Amino acid sequence: MTGRGRRVGLTGGIASGKSTVATLLAERGALVVDADVLAREVVEPGTPGLAAVVDRFGPGVLTPDGRLDRAALGRLVFSDDASGAARRDLEAVVHPSVRARAAELEAAADPGQVVVHVIPLLVETGQAGTFDLVVVVDVDEAVQRARLLARGGLDEREADARIAAQASRAERLAAADLVVDNDGDRDDLVRHVDELWARISPS
Numbered sequence: 001m002t003g004r005g006r007r008v009g010l011t012g013g014i015a016s017g018k019s020t021v022a023t024l025l026a027e028r029g030a031l032v033v034d035a036d037v038l039a040r041e042v043v044e045p046g047t048p049g050l051a052a053v054v055d056r057f058g059p060g061v062l063t064p065d066g067r068l069d070r071a072a073l074g075r076l077v078f079s080d081d082a083s084g085a086a087r088r089d090l091e092a093v094v095h096p097s098v099r100a101r102a103a104e105l106e107a108a109a110d111p112g113q114v115v116v117h118v119i120p121l122l123v124e125t126g127q128a129g130t131f132d133l134v135v136v137v138d139v140d141e142a143v144q145r146a147r148l149l150a151r152g153g154l155d156e157r158e159a160d161a162r163i164a165a166q167a168s169r170a171e172r173l174a175a176a177d178l179v180v181d182n183d184g185d186r187d188d189l190v191r192h193v194d195e196l197w198a199r200i201s202p203s
């Protein structure tokens with residue numbers, strides 16, 4: 001606990017349901033700070049972040065109107081023959097700006113407000129110890145893969161490459177103080193989030 005309120009780190013594998021859980025927590029009064037959202041902001045046109053990405057990966061990662069071509073960059077950093085070096089270089093550009101912006105947003109929390117940081121790579125980047133509580137959204141691997149494919153945008157190979165670039169389910173669960181099971185339907189998830197909120201909200 002901090003004087004200001006409880007700081008929660010919320011993580012889970014790709015397509016586990018983090019954003020859905022975060023939206024439900026925001027509806028219940030939490031301030032949500034989402035690293036995926038900030039990771040987009042810090043590479044908007046005109047930012048030093050976008051300039052650094054183009055410096056490293058070349059103008060091929062820009063769309064004709066000068067925005068980041070996320071699909072093209074995704075293919076570069078998640079291709080299954082890549083060593084991971086390109087992905088680490090991208091993270092070295094993006095993560096420091098994301099953390100700085102997250103700290104700014106957190107400073108706007110009301111006294112006592114629960115702050116939920118949604119961080120896909122919380123475990124991978126060793127941030128578990130920086131929160132009062134680590135909450136993991138957990139899904140069975142087959143459910144995760146099916147939801148990821150159903151969402152569209154990635155083919156099977158790309159989906160598997162993204163899953164492989166992340167911590168395993170067991171590694172994530174080992175860092176969890178609390179687990180939100182998302183194998184069921186949306187009503188089940190709402191019930192689990194109500195139970196979670198009862199445990200993390202100010203009493």
Ligand SMILES: CC(C)(COP(=O)(O)OP(=O)(O)OC[C@H]1O[C@@H](n2cnc3c(N)ncnc32)[C@H](O)[C@@H]1O)[C@@H](O)C(=O)NCCC(=O)NCCS
Pocket residue numbers: 013014015035036039070071073074077087090091094095098119120121162165166
């Ligand atoms: C490569 C990029 C441009 C692809 O963009 P795209 O729109 O296809 O994906 P998006 O950003 O919406 O991410 C979707 C999901 O992919 C997974 N993912 C994203 N980056 C990474 C990464 N570096 N390692 C492992 N998984 C990742 C996360 O589960 C994330 O929720 C983008 O993912 C990116 O900039 N990644 C590097 C920044 C990063 O590490 N972000 C994650 C948290 S800060």
Ligand SMILES: Nc1ncnc2c1ncn2[C@@H]1O[C@H](COP(=O)(O)OP(=O)(O)OP(=O)(O)O)[C@@H](O)[C@H]1O
Pocket residue numbers: 012013014015016017018019020021036120147148151182183184185186189
């Ligand atoms: N309980 C559920 N039943 C059915 N579909 C679900 C359930 N929970 C989430 N989904 C769907 O699964 C997909 C992934 O959910 P969501 O976007 O919340 O995950 P995420 O962990 O934030 O993903 P990402 O890692 O890509 O940011 C979405 O299409 C969402 O609508």
